[in-house]
Amino acid sequence: MGNYEIALVLGMAAGFFCRLLLLRSDYRRYPGYPHGYVTHLSLAAVASLIGALAPLALIKREYTAVTFLALAAQQFREIRDMERKTLGQLEQNELVKRGQDYIEGIARVFEARNYLVMFTSSGSSLATYYLGWKIGLAVMVLFILISNRLKRGRFVRDIAEVVPVDFGFKGAHLEIDGVVIMNVGLAEAREKLKREALAVKLKPIDDDGRAILHDAGQRQAILHTVAAVIGSKREIGEPEWTPLARKNIDTGEILLFILPNEKDLECLIEAVKMTPVLESAVNRPLKSRIGRAAAD
Amino acid sequence: MAVIVTEESKHKAGGGAPIFVARDAAEQQELALYLTRILNAMAHDLENGVMVLVRHS
Structure with a gap:
């Protein structure tokens, strides 16, 4: 086998292996089925073939090969669409x-x-x-490490402090820290919530954190993660048990309320902390002069 | 979606939603439980003898 073929095989293997490592199914339960794995691994095989072949084709002065890259980019945009559609459809039945x-x-x-x-x-x-298969292998390991680092985003634990907080009813109003969370009309439901529910407060570390928690999508993501990890008693046709996250408009703190399957405060706090910070929620007012001036 | 009032607060509710009149607060709670489960709605207490049932999407 010549240098060219070895480079091609090693390049492909590197890409495929990289995807395999990135494809870890966790509490998000996605992709959770063998079919999902097959889809993503096949696409990874295509991606790694293109990735391995493109520079080699350029070396051989086959410039038309570049057009394949454009084609590939188009293909991968479709992946985004596919994921969006699948998850969007599943969403309709999520409690x-x-x-x-x-x-x-x-x-x-x-x-x-x-x-x-x-x-x-x-x-x-x-x-x-250019440098032989030994260096190639080393570069492969290096790139996989870099990819692993890049895949990691920030988590709620990086932007906010999560502390337990007491809640109570003032008449029919459920209040946490003086903030009205909801009005529960059924006396029985109030009693059950008093006995079994949990509440925590998310204190943003700085104004950037406050801006992130202000995002309603981020709050929903936290609720979803918490409900997925520790479980929620939310049931069809029983909206009283819906977990909620409301903002204290004066301090920017988020008050999170949930009726969990098991009353375990430590687990709730950990579940909140492990929620990823959404890219769409990231906002950095402190990076601007006016934002910094407004922060003090 | 619906309003449940106690006998003495009957005059406080009006408008387009169906109004159910309960004998007292206890029956009002009972009606609220039944109706919320039938209508997939949530009961809110206005604390003046009037309860409203709302379906939050």
């Missing part, structure tokens, strides 16, 4: 919804991961072609 923002975020991630696969395979195949 605690993910929210459009979260879905958009997940769809974007799926698209971006294919580009990471392409970069990894391009880098590895180039290195192998």
Whole structure:
């Protein structure tokens, strides 16, 4: 096998392996089925082939090969669309919804991961072609590490402090820290909530954090994560048990209220903290002069 | 979607939604439970003898 073929095979393997590592199913339960894996791995195979082949074709002065890259980009945009549609359809039957923002975020991630696969395979195949397979392997490991680092975003624990908080009823109004969360008309429901519900407060660390928590999509994502991880008693036709997150408009703190399957405060706090910060919610007022001036 | 009033607060409700009149607060609670489960709605208490049932989407 010549240098060219080794570069191609190693590049492809690098891309495929990279995708395999990025494709870890967790509490998000997605992709949760073998079919989902097959879809994503096949696309990864295509991406890594293109990624490995593109630089080699350029070296051989086959400039038409570049058009394939454009074609590939188009293909991967469709992945985003596919994810968006699938999750959007599942959303209709979710009791605690993910929210459009979260879905958009997940769809974007799926698209971006294919580009990471392409970069990894391009880098590895180039290195192998010029410097031999040993260096190629090293570059492969390096690129996979970089991809792994890139896939990690920020979490709620990075932008806010999560503390337990007491709640109570003033008449029919459920109040936390003086903020009205909802009006519960049924006396029985009030009693049950008093006994079994939990509440926490999310204190933003700075004004950037406050801007992120202000985003309604981000709050919905937190509720979805919490309900997915610790469970919620929310049931069809029983809206009293809906988990809610409301903002204290004066301080920017978020008050989160949920009727969990099991009353475990520590787990609730951890579940809130592990929620990813959505790309669409990220806002950095502190990066602007006026924002910094307004913050003090 | 509907309004449930106690006998003595009957005069406080009017308008387009169906109005159910309960004997007392206890029956009002009972009616509210039944109707919320039938209508997939949530009961809100205005604390003046009037309860409204709302379906939040």
